[in-house]
Amino acid sequence: MSTHQLRFTLNGQSQEVSVPAHRRLIDVIREDLGLTGTKEGCSVGVCGACTVIVDGNTQSACIMPAILVDGCAITTIEGLSPEGGPLTPLQDAFIRHGGFQCGICTPGQIMAATALLSEIPHPTELQVKQYMMGNLCRCTGYYKIVESILAAAETPGPVPIPEGAAGLAGPAQRIAGGQRNA
Amino acid sequence: MREFDYHPAKSAAEALDLLGRYGDDAHFLAGGTSLMLMMQQGLVQPGHVVGLRDVQELRGIRPLPNGGLEIGAMTTHRQVELAPATAAYSPTLSENFSRIATVRIRNQATIGGNLVHADPAQDPPPMLLALDAEAVVSGSGGQRTIPLDGFFEDFFQTAVQEGELLTAIRFPKQPDGVRTTYVKFLPRTEDDYATVSVAAALKLDSAGRCEHIRVALGSAAPVPLRVHKVENALQGQQLTTALIDDVAPSVRDEVDPISDVRGSANYKREMARVWVGRALKALLEQANGK
Numbered sequence: 001m002s003t004h005q006l007r008f009t010l011n012g013q014s015q016e017v018s019v020p021a022h023r024r025l026i027d028v029i030r031e032d033l034g035l036t037g038t039k040e041g042c043s044v045g046v047c048g049a050c051t052v053i054v055d056g057n058t059q060s061a062c063i064m065p066a067i068l069v070d071g072c073a074i075t076t077i078e079g080l081s082p083e084g085g086p087l088t089p090l091q092d093a094f095i096r097h098g099g100f101q102c103g104i105c106t107p108g109q110i111m112a113a114t115a116l117l118s119e120i121p122h123p124t125e126l127q128v129k130q131y132m133m134g135n136l137c138r139c140t141g142y143y144k145i146v147e148s149i150l151a152a153a154e155t156p157g158p159v160p161i162p163e164g165a166a167g168l169a170g171p172a173q174r175i176a177g178g179q180r181n182a
Numbered sequence: 183m184r185e186f187d188y189h190p191a192k193s194a195a196e197a198l199d200l201l202g203r204y205g206d207d208a209h210f211l212a213g214g215t216s217l218m219l220m221m222q223q224g225l226v227q228p229g230h231v232v233g234l235r236d237v238q239e240l241r242g243i244r245p246l247p248n249g250g251l252e253i254g255a256m257t258t259h260r261q262v263e264l265a266p267a268t269a270a271y272s273p274t275l276s277e278n279f280s281r282i283a284t285v286r287i288r289n290q291a292t293i294g295g296n297l298v299h300a301d302p303a304q305d306p307p308p309m310l311l312a313l314d315a316e317a318v319v320s321g322s323g324g325q326r327t328i329p330l331d332g333f334f335e336d337f338f339q340t341a342v343q344e345g346e347l348l349t350a351i352r353f354p355k356q357p358d359g360v361r362t363t364y365v366k367f368l369p370r371t372e373d374d375y376a377t378v379s380v381a382a383a384l385k386l387d388s389a390g391r392c393e394h395i396r397v398a399l400g401s402a403a404p405v406p407l408r409v410h411k412v413e414n415a416l417q418g419q420q421l422t423t424a425l426i427d428d429v430a431p432s433v434r435d436e437v438d439p440i441s442d443v444r445g446s447a448n449y450k451r452e453m454a455r456v457w458v459g460r461a462l463k464a465l466l467e468q469a470n471g472k
Contacts, residue, residue, distance in 0.1 A: 001185035021188035021231065022221070044219055045287060046373075057260070057289040063218045064290065065211070067188050068235055112286070133373055134284025 006070045010035070011079025019066050026050050026061035029076060037077035037107045041136075048135030051108035052076050058115045077107035080114065081158065089155035090114055090148070099148030101139035109135050113149045122153050183221045190233040194240060194320055197232050198347055202322065204230040206344060211235075212256055212295035215287055240294070240349055243267045249355030252318075255294025255348045259306075260285065262293055271353065274362040278309040278381070281366065284373050294348045297333070300340045300405070303375040307334065307406030309364050311398035312381035315353045321346035334405035357394045360385040361465045366400070367457055370444070376401045377444040378437075380457045384421075384465040392416045397462070401444070402437035402454050409436045412458060421466055430459040 002021045009015065010033060017032055029038050029052070038061055041049030045060040052061045053075040080088050090113050093099065100106040109132070116123060116131045123131070128149050137145060188211075191197035201208050209228035211217055220226040234240060240256035243265045251271040253262060262268055263279035282288055282305045296306050297317060310330050317328045319342055328341050335341055342348055356362075366379035379400040387393040395416050398408045415429045439450035 002187040002189075004188060021186055022183050024218075043222075045215060045290075048284070048286065051286060058286045059290055060215075060286050063215055065214050065218060067190070067233065068211075068214060115285075131285055134286045 004067055004070070006066060008069050008071060009073045011075055017066075021065075021067055023066045024062060025052070025059070025064040025066045025069055025074075028066045029061060029074075035076055035078050039104050039107055041104070041108075046134075046136070047105070048108045048112060049105050051111040051135065053111055053115055056115070056118070058112050075111070075114075077111060080110070085161035086158035087161055088114070089152040089157070089159055090117065092159035093148040093152035093155065094145075097148040097151055098144045099141070100145075101137075101141045105135060105137045109137065109145055113145075113152070116149065117153055123149070125150065184224070184227040184229070186221075186228055187230050188233060189230060190236055192236055194237055194347060194349055197234060197237060198320060198322065198345070200230070200232045201347070202345060204232075208232055210298075210347065212292040213258065213290040215291040216295060216299045216301070245271065246352070246355075251353040253293055253351045253353075255297075255350055256292050257294075259283075259288035259291050259293065259296070263288060272313060272356065272362060274364055274381075275309060275313065275353075278305055278364045281305055281364070293351055297330075297351070298340055298342055298348050300334050300338050302334070302337065302404060302406050303401040304406070305364070305366070305376075305379065305400065308379055308381035308398040308400040310351065310353075311406060311408050312362060312364075312383045312396040313353050313356065314396070315351050317342070317348055318350040318352055319346045320349050325349075327352065331408050334407070337404040356383070357385050360394055361468050363461050363464055365457055365461050365464075367453055375444065378402050378439070378450055378453045378457055380454075380461040382458075382461040382465055384462065384469065386421060386469050390420055392419055392421050397433075397458060399433075399437060399454060399458070402439050402450060404438065404440075407437070409433050409458070411436050416462075421462075421469075423463055423466065426459055426462045426466065430455050430462070433458045 003018055005018050007016050026040055030036050038052055039049040040062055041047035043062050045063040050061040051058050054069055055072050090110055112135045120127055128146050189200050208230040211231045211233045234256055241254045244252045245267050246252055259279050259282050263276055269276045296304055315330045317333050319326055333341050360383050362383045364381045366376035368374055381398045383396040385394040395413050397412050400406050412433050433454045434451040437454045439447045441447045
């Protein structure tokens with residue numbers, strides 16, 4: 001079994017990790033680097049919960065061998081807005097339009113939608129549905145997800161964290177990168 | 183998953199050297215969408231994996247001077263789908279690639295990986311068969327080409343031999359005025375494998391006779407297949423909806439589907455008849471300017 005020294009950027013920060021050849025990207029992100037915003041659902045590339053953006057393209061971190069991201073730029077849900085906000089128009093729209101119910105698919109939905117809006121800034125409803133087909137929501141809240149994405153497409157820039165949201169969840173309750181590795 | 187040694191290759195020659203060194207204990211890694219799952223399930227257990235990610239000569243979409251098109255084996259489905267060169271060659275080819283799985287899978291999976299995987303339910307093979315594509319393969323003995331009609335030998339088996347690497351897919355210039363279509367029957371969800379899929383190409387002469395016809399099916403047999411009996415029965419004939427209805431039932435004897443969650447073998451035979459008929463009628467309508 002060979003091990004490999006990988007260098008890549010994760011949410012803009014340089015990372016260097018040593019991994020066995022068969023390690024999956026999702027395990028590097030969640031276990032080795034401690035960013036648990038990316039979820040594992042089906043583990044076979046179908047459900048989209050583990051969607052991350054690699055060099056501008058959405059990928060399934062659950063079936064992506066980590067050795068294939070050496071030298072790449074990876075963005076996860078933690079990398080979309082700085083600690084404490086402001087939120088991206090998509091994150092804000094998902095809150096305002098009820099774009100999630102249980103929330104487990106939400107990081108993947110938002111990563112896929114982020115890639116969609118960078119490719120097609122003002123998509124039609126049909127384009128949204130076609131692009132988002134690979135991100136399943138088992139609460140089946142699809143109408144609100146589509147509504148959120150269409151609303152975000154009409155919002156020009158970053159949005160402050162909504163009043164009261166910080167009080168509910170506490171300000172930016174994130175697991176700092178590397179914490180689980182320590 | 184069995185642990186393995188990973189060897190990233192920088193060139194096709196180095197990839198072939200590595201394959202030669204480790205023999206049948208080695209496997210190429212393209213996008214990884216199929217190989218990762220098969221390794222996780224223990225269906226493929228290589229001790230050595232040769233990475234093709236950095237082999238630049240295997241990437242890219244190139245129009246050929248003769249009006250054809252060449253696509254490097256490591257080109258992702260999404261790149262094929264979006265490239266202006268693909269649409270310039272055949273808008274139906276772009277559409278065919280836009281129908282594969284989901285955007286995320288299309289970003290990772292490659293055209294070459296798809297073909298050597300040889301799953302009969304995949305979208306590209308019937309389309310490539312209908313467009314008379316051929317596979318370009320390199321080995322220690324040099325380069326050879328394999329027509330796609332003959333490339334798929336059995337379930338997950340291709341004509342690519344041990345020690346060989348699929349480097350590109352080559353498409354000939356299509357006859358002027360040819361019309362093409364790709365349809366798939368998806369009774370469950372849009373990202374499912376098709377119950378049956380049909381790709382077809384048609385050109386009528388000035389008298390309305392079939393001058394050029396290709397009909398190929400996916401999910402209908404152990405391999406993606408061209409249905410030559412259907413083609414031969416229509417070649418040179420005055421094409422009408424009545425003739426299509428007469429000939430389409432013969433496809434039932436040419437396909438060899440399995441019963442699974444997407445339908446019984448008999449049901450799929452009937453659906454092959456129905457969807458071959460629909461594909462050809464759609465092309466006939468286009469040709470008649472309706």
